[in-house]
Amino acid sequence: MGLRALLGRLAAGAEVPVFPVVGGGARSQIQDLRLRSELMLVDSPRHAAVMIVAGSFPPGEVEGLLQVHDQLARPRRTIRWGAEPVPGLDDALVVSGDENRVVAAAVDAFVDLMTGSGPGEPPLLPDVDPVEWRGVGPYGQGGMGMTGGTPYGRPMAERGPARDGLELDQVPITIGPWLPSLPPGLRLHVVLQGDVIQALEVGPAPLRLLDRVDPFRQALVEPVPIAELELARARHHLRWIAEVLRIVDLAGLSRRALVLSHRARPEAGAEVRRLEAAIARSGLFVMALRGVGRISDLPVGWVARAAGSAVDARSEDPGYRSLGFRPVTTEGADAAARVRQRLAETVQSLELAASAGEARAGGHGVMEDPRGRLEVGSPPPAATLLEALPDVLVGQEWGDAVSIVHSLDIDVEAALREVPA
């Protein structure tokens, strides 16, 4: 047996390194794949052997997908999770059905790649420089003098004033929409100076909306059991906390939060409190989030409550009032306060679900969804948050910007979903 075959047989038993591309409606499905021991979801296409393309995409968004595909190191294989085909990804292995199916398909594809000898899928785009090389001069620097000329035919860096009064180079770059350290679909056109964001614009989302049942939207039109609403809220919060923990490299605690979101029952409050204690011990608040992204003038749900103002649409609802509902608040207004606030609200939601019995709420055209006030005829709170993003992120360093995006629970898909009048 040759060395390649031996290595391949050994490698076939490894976890499958997967790069996920998340389209419309697939966010929590992909998040749940992180609990599977057969897979290892990686942050860079260079580290992956299998790309899983899940959810739905609008036509005309394939160019970026193909670029990601070509960045996968070889040997590689693409799996399309979902029935509708994606133009351009014609050779992808199509899998429809539940999580187990796609995991099994990924493992099979990986074993094939490792035990076979081929390089896997060929590139889908031509391998050429985006701009033709036009270097001249003794070192190809593009002209005479030290740095003269435009070697790639691209203009030299623009310069802009930096915050310490110097004029420094700035780099315009598009980040996203499938960068795993940002929420899926978030495309940021940023101007960086070093790693400080000087200007930022949110690009169009490459997601297609799917109709989905959501108890909070249902509660706009008809009364819904409070227990159902509050359990859905707790699940949402725990999923969100899992994402925040993943971004600060706390993979173990992140999985724990995700498992807890699946097991969110009314009596799980003590477990959430233990999770909170573990998070505090990890130094998340002190080392990673304290003082980051102070926002005290954004009147959206828990963002406002984390800045000490007790706004909550549930206070107006007779169903909630009969349960003695009072909004909890936190002081601080920074990313750490927002995480603490949501942990406290998770516990509160579980307590409400436990004490609600058969009580119902809603039917008045207003409901507090996990992000904030959802009202007939107004934009959803997710859209308000997304709109506030450029103002909040300009002037931040990249690492803090990522923390802030996650602390604001940005969800491009939820922002697109209008509230019917």
Place this chain on the structure above:
Amino acid sequence: MSALQTFGIVIFGVGAVVSGWLVFRTDSMVRAAYWLMASFVAVGAILVTLDSQFLGLILILMMAGEMTIMAIFMVMFMMNPAGLNPMVMVHQHRTAIAAGVGSFLLLATVALVADFPADPVPLGADPTAELGFELLGRSMLVFESAGVALLAVMIGAVAVAGKWGRFGDADAGSVEPELEPEEGGS
């Protein structure tokens, strides 16, 4: 001096000269900085070969940090996006050639003419300890005044680079300074 030592000095000496020459032949600021570091490492290795381990290793330790800082500063001050575009490392060619030839001749003359003291160190002497006695003995005034001056420069640099910048606190966000100076100046 043993044959092995002579061999080491020749090898590292050639390495120091070649990597020093490459500093000016490369087209990348980062490569230039690290070729210079390689040159210093070779000089440090020569010192180690000459049984002056402490001096040689401390030279290497210092240069690693300094060259990275130098690379960053070069990239910062050049109109070259993140230093990623190729560029020429030599400028003012005539002056540079004249300075190079001049200093080579000067040093070569010194090397040939000067009467170097033949003062063999006794076997078993500890050069590190000798260095310590020298620094805190005869040469104390020189080294202490240089040390205090450097310390003052460091404190000054920290004060200048502090977050209380000319245009307000650094963490107050990236706000462009006003074009018109404020009343009374700041």
Place this chain on the structure above:
Amino acid sequence: MNPVQAVLFIGVVLGLGAYLVAVLDRVFAGAPGGLRSGLMWPIRRTAFLLVQRRSETERPDAEAWALAPALLAALAAVGLTAVPFTPSLAVADVSAGIVLFGAAMIIVMVAVFLQGWSPNSIFPLIAAYRFAAMALSFGIPFSLVVLTTAIPAESLSVGAVVASQEGLWNVVRQPLGLPVYLVTGAAVAFWGPFRIPEGTDLAGGTALEASGPTLAVWRIARAGVLVTLSVMGAAIFLGGHLGPVLPGWAWTSVKSVALLTLFVWSGHAFARMRVERFVWFGWVILLPIALVDVFASGIVAL
């Protein structure tokens, strides 16, 4: 020890250590699967990376990119040569061994900077600059606490530092030394809460564009740096091979594995620090503690 034996010995120690790092990492991550899958995991993962092909980027600095992982591995090896594993077994117990180790660990900065710089890609580049900022902040406290262990020994040789701890280990004699060493050591290997240049926010940072054998060497070399830091920490703070009953090599191994376990555990126990907070932490907290450590040890020695 002749050169061939020395190279083999250092290679085996680093290899075993890196393997142990991978196994422990998986244990602390709480990964499912039995003992067998845990022990096989590093082998399977390395096999995968050897099968995977290297990726290419647009106009990289190819030579520097190839050099960086090799340089990191070489630095881990050089740092290890100065440590005596038993009273008589050291690859090169040179008279300035501690300075040799310090120099090797500071040059890690160069390896990481080159790794981030070379692929011509924005996130690795940001990661490289981040590590430079970090390295300047932890470099001085790290060097200070390491060099302070030479004060009681009145020698810069690691063998003499170990010998000076007969009766009283440096961890007791210089109580501030080991904590600062562990914190800055984790930062040298950009491990645990200091995984700042390889953080998830940069999608892997310096390692983002690497794949296949390059990534394998980079990961193993980084684990090797952690091993070197553990073995040296055991030698200069925990009395190295000194100890009752057991032979010297056993004490060296036990103490090194204990420190290694602590390092690996920190990777799962703490959130990744913000780079700005780390710079503050290095200059405002660690540096004064390290200076107090130097002055206190000096006074005690007088």
